[in-house]
Amino acid sequence: MESISAKLRFLDGAGPIATLLRTHDWSGHPLGPPEDWPATLKLSVSLCLRARFPSAVYWGADFWLIFNAAWTGMAGPDASKLARPVAETRPELWSMIEPHFRRAFETGEGATFSSQPVTMLRDGVPTLTYWTYNISPIQDENGTVVGLFNQGLEVTDYVETDNALRAAKRERDFILTLVEEQRIQPSPDDVMQRTAEALGRFLEVDRVGFFEVTPEDLLIYGACWVSGRLPPLTGTTPSAVFGKIIGKTVQRGNTLVFNAPDDPAAPPPVVLGAIGTKAGLSVPLVRGGALQGALYVSHAEPRAWTRGEIALVEEVAELSWDAVARVRAVTELRALNADLARKVAARTAERDQLWEFSTDLLGIAEQDGSWIAVNPAWERALGWSNEEIVGRDSQWLRHPDDEGGSSAEIAQIAAAGTTHRLERRLRTRDGGYRIFAWQTTLVGDRLYTNARDITEERRQQAALRAADARTRIVLNAMEGIGVWTYDVARDRFDGEIGFAELYGFTPEQLETGVSLADVAARVHPDDQAILTAAVELARKTGQDGAHEYRLRLPDGSVRWVMARNHVQHDAAGGRETVVGVGVDVSRQRELEERLRQAQKMEAVGQLTGGLAHDFNNLLTGISGALELMQLRVTQGRTEDLPRYINAAQAGAVRAAALTHRLLAFSRRQPLDPRPVDVPQLIAGMEDLVRGTLGPSITLEIAAQPNSWPVLADANQLENALLNLCINARDASPAGGTVRITAHNETFDPSAAAVRDLPPGAYLVVCVADSGTGMRADVIARAFDPFFTTKPIGQGTGLGLSMIYGFVRQSGGQIQIHSTLGExxxxxxxxxxxxxxVGDRAPAQTGPTLGAARRGETVLVVDDEPSVRMLVSEVLGELGYVALEAETGAAALELLRSAERIDLLVTDVGLPGGLNGRQVADAARVARPTLPVLFITGFAENAVVGDGALEPGMALLAKPFAMEALVERIRTMLGA
Structure with a gap:
């Protein structure tokens, strides 16, 4: 007779649940002892206990439950739940699964459920989870269903991640669509109205709108969208009604958030009652320390705003103010263009009349100076007829005492592309002469001349030098013009009215005496030297000298002044007086600045457009790969996962490269500058460059062995040289030579100014090719972001802009010299x-996840939860103890405690008033030798430093591979 131990052999090696089955008290149990179980039940239980997935057997019509170790997350590991009906073990689930179990038991048909929502008790708390599971009938040798075999896999994390990705994609699509709609709106009000409607419908709220703040602290409500449950906000309201606390919050630029009327952050109840709001958001616009407006969101019922909703409203607010500024600038620019077009049209309509009735001498001549045509003003001003002038050179009309300005000289200067200007006296028919401001320009093969009669101006200037103070007061009555006299011996300006108005002095101040220092005190500090130098030049040389500078008047306004000085002496030739004339050109400078701002906004639009295009392509590849990975996991098909993972990782790497190039272009990339021996660096990358250039390109290297070292990020310098070599290869389709050189040069001030550099010593590294060369217009735009001459798909247009940003951030300069065809x-x-120069760190062949030393602890500080989670997971794999902090203040509490901390890993940009560098500096006060690893995607030099980091500190740029993080952590901890 077979022994009991032999009958229980199906439980051998089946884990802890098998032990529970052996030791369980089966007396009186409907299933009986395991040694007497039917063969079908023994086989099913054996398969169940040895499965890696959560598995269970439900035997008989009462569904007696036997589960494996992986199932204990649902059923619990204690024996009290073993071999009991499932209705008793999990009553909260039975109502959901009973219909499916009954149907499978009665029909013999299995069933599969994917990502099924299941609410189960965890630690006594109902928790929503998601499961993918199947139900398979168990049949005996007669084909009768005697039980069910069930396997399940919890996919809660996958479903929640998918939901988060879908939400992120939805928000991303919303932002992209909104930006495009904002771009095409014709006016600022249209931008705000369309934004309010789009945001209100997207968030499903009851009211969205904008308000602006006047200097009197009045809120003027503007564009507004409502769902129908709340009225629109219109009119004007004093900001004080919202209370001092709220006023201080928004004045600091902080977002106002309240979830219910009794929320401490909510406005006063009387205000909420008036506007009908029970929950709301308000994102202020603060410029120059002053509140200028806000985007607000209101809801008629209490509502708990999520972090994602708050972040979305903040982003929309920022985009909206930028769009409004852009549309305003474009509108003003269009108005200026329209005004210019009207003026051009008027000038065109008057062109024919101008030739006939102009008081200026207009003429067209051959390049040898002989006149082809002159207008009637010649005869009116000089008395000479058209027939007497045409065909002759103007030299015969010139006053005999005037020198220079021959026809040949004028033609030569004009042919060189320069407008020739001079003053010339011309003889009149009656024997006198008149003075003209003469201007000649070459257009095609003709010389075009415009001569303005300035005879009276010169006579008035001569009279002005001799005029008394009363006469100049009359002349100063013209608005925006000032005439002054400065007595050099007394250091005093006389009291002309125009001078007082132009420079912001009162007549009383002029009566008591205004010195040159008094005037200079009102000139912008950057321009004070211009004023004093101009007066000194006039005093020493007696010559007129035009100069322009900025005034800051007592009322705080700023004025641009174009001024001219000359010197006159008394009858004895001793006493010196500087006479000046100034014109207010502030309006002209203001219009020029507005035009430049509009051009800047257009450039920003081109940059963001190119960036959005490239990132949309990369995000499509990443999100598509993740969606297919999720689908294949759900289907149980894992053979395709490596391909999708590689596609997503490749997209992420390209996106990281794009952001690094953008940061390099903006000179904001985090660099790790170290002393570099450039000839050694070039020699180390020679094989890589030769392989990249290919067999048709000859590589030559000529780096002086005594080349000076430089302080730079060696990896970025390698990337820059490699990029230049690739561009040189692409510019040489027929083959040729690429030459890399390095030599020392020292520039004096004049040579440095030509290269836009400070004077000093430099290492000059050049990459030269014998290719097709570059046109002048291509060179002018070569460093612009997204500008490329390569076909679509063969270049991002960020290569040279990245190199430019890296070199400028390293304190240097880059220049292009090119000749077409050469x-x-x-x-x-x-x-x-x-x-x-120190040795560069040796390259790693790949980190290994070895064990940490006993008890080693790493503090991770980052405000992004996903980054903290990933870094902590990696540290856990390495065997380190990981501590986490979200803000700099929380990190300092841990650093000041008695906790063991062997390494600080911190982001540079942190919320709460303390950045990562400040946390590191504070940590080293108490722990001087603590290693610090900065992880950042955007690091200002003021935070990380202009030079090399301190000993024991290192920098890792985001996004980074986990392998790179492992390598850096183990290196810094000496593992």
């Missing part, structure tokens, strides 16, 4: 480093 040379000017 080739291009691009030179990097890098400042000399006087310190020693």
């Amino acid at each position: 080739g291009t040379t691009i030179c990097l000017y890098l400042p000399r480093h006087d310190g020693a």
